[in-house]
Amino acid sequence: MSVAVAITGMGCVTAAGLGVDALWQAARDGDPKVSRLEGDEFARSHVKIAARAPFDMADHFTPNQARTLDRFSALAIVAAKEAIEAARAEPREWGDRVALIIGTGIGGIETTASMYGSFTSGTRGDPMAIPKIMPNAAACQVAMAFGITGTLLATAGACSSSAQAIGLGLQLIRAGIVDRAIVGGSEAMVIPSSMLAWEMLRVLTPTAQRPFSKGRDGMMMGEGAGVLVLERLDLAQERGAPIVGMLRGYGTTSDAKDLLRADPVRSSAAISRALADAELAPSDIAYCNAHGTGTIANDVAEAEALSLVFGESLPNLAVSSTKPVHGHLIGAAGAVEAIVTVKALNEGIAPPTINFLEPDPAMHPINCVPNTAQPISGKIGISNSFAFGGINCSLVFSAA
Structure with missing residues (x-):
């Protein structure tokens, strides 16, 4: 252990x-x-x-x-x-x-x-x-x-x-x-x-x-x-420090393929490695704070990556991007979204993906928590960051 x-x-x-x-x-x-x-x-x-x-x-x-x-x-x-x-x-x-x-x-x-x-x-x-x-x-x-x-x-x-x-x-x-x-x-x-x-x-x-x-x-x-x-x-x-959450796992991979276009296979590998590092199964995850940039190609790739990892349990996973609220913070995105993830798990609330209009038929279907927050009962979640150059990272957190 x-x-x-x-x-x-x-x-x-x-x-x-x-x-x-x-x-x-x-x-x-x-x-x-x-x-x-x-x-x-x-x-x-x-x-x-x-x-x-x-x-x-x-x-x-x-x-x-x-x-x-x-x-x-x-x-x-x-x-x-x-x-x-x-x-x-x-x-x-x-x-x-x-x-x-x-x-x-x-x-x-x-x-x-x-x-x-x-x-x-x-x-x-x-x-x-x-x-x-x-x-x-x-x-x-x-x-x-x-x-x-x-x-x-x-x-x-x-x-x-x-x-x-x-x-x-x-x-x-x-x-x-x-x-x-x-x-x-x-x-x-x-x-x-x-x-x-x-x-x-x-x-x-x-x-x-x-x-x-x-x-x-x-x-x-x-x-x-x-x-x-x-x-x-x-x-x-x-030392009697306050415990606000736990960092359970980390996975990272490289696409080695394209400077701009994400590879869902390598993105999914980062998520899988993070789950393995945390000694958890996909079904243990209740919430995903997605990279979710809102670009046409990358959202399709992330949805596919999630489907490769979560399979039949994907419909039970709340997946949201909070970037429409705070913007894409580039080098600070992973840390800010990690904070959101920890708060979401502690509060039992998946924050919404705002500005959502309708599902994209070209994308693997996910529950992207459209426009309104949803309750979550599980206490374990992941946060994804998929960067230009093909640097994929996934972090696993749990509530305090």
Whole structure:
């Protein structure tokens, strides 16, 4: 039997606002946090919507602190603060026996865009640009903010980045390398140049994200951060830490086939590996927080992957995508959706897939919890993250 790993704290910043409660309320109620992208800087964009976090760095950092931070690092620090405080933890006391792993899809792109502006205009650039841009900046800034001196890692696996971070944390604890891991991800790319790049890829919806629905036409960009504190269950109990859930399993695979189009066979293999890692059967799973981007091809692939794993038990599985509420957070998606999954299992509620119109006849039928939340009786669920480049991750959670 593998080492039991508890989740003792969670924190996030999303378009729903600061904190886990705000995120869960929006996801549960199907309350989309959509912002209009106004101003001359977005004049070239056909897509004018995103799920922007209502986050002002000046509310959390002094001017001297802020000058060393890209927005993605700032979001990570604030999310980590909530998670660590919720866990009633003192990471400085954990020394070498704690890991910190923060994922991102692209890193400090806001600073990158600013430096390009300085280059084209001939103005002086930011002398702190490189340490703000680097993909490990968020992890390093969180480590400095909370005195975390153990293993420090940054994952960069596109939309699976923070799911990888969570999975690696589980593996490090089970292997006995560390006793605890602070894991998650952060992303902040709702800026004109990034939005235009995504628009050119033809994966953004100009209207509304509709995962698994006929008539879907793409995803909505989001921004934010999510962080979870993982601990060996026995040590968490020993110090009287709150137990908010359990991390039961992790599976990951590579498609090795296409940069953009998901392979349902390899996606299903990631889910199967996660279930095997958790020593569970498909019939044990009550809820799936799907990757569910709302793109035409990828939703078909995910539904097929689920059918390959769950077979006859699939009709009993509540499958929802909460991305239409909080947007696609890319490198932070896995962590934010892990938080939603844990809350769903504890509350016994599958949050809805909003904006659903009608089933897509080209897709394997699933119960995508259309538009209205549904009760779930089981206490075990999975969260899927399937990234560009063919990086597939699935995580298994259970209620506290």
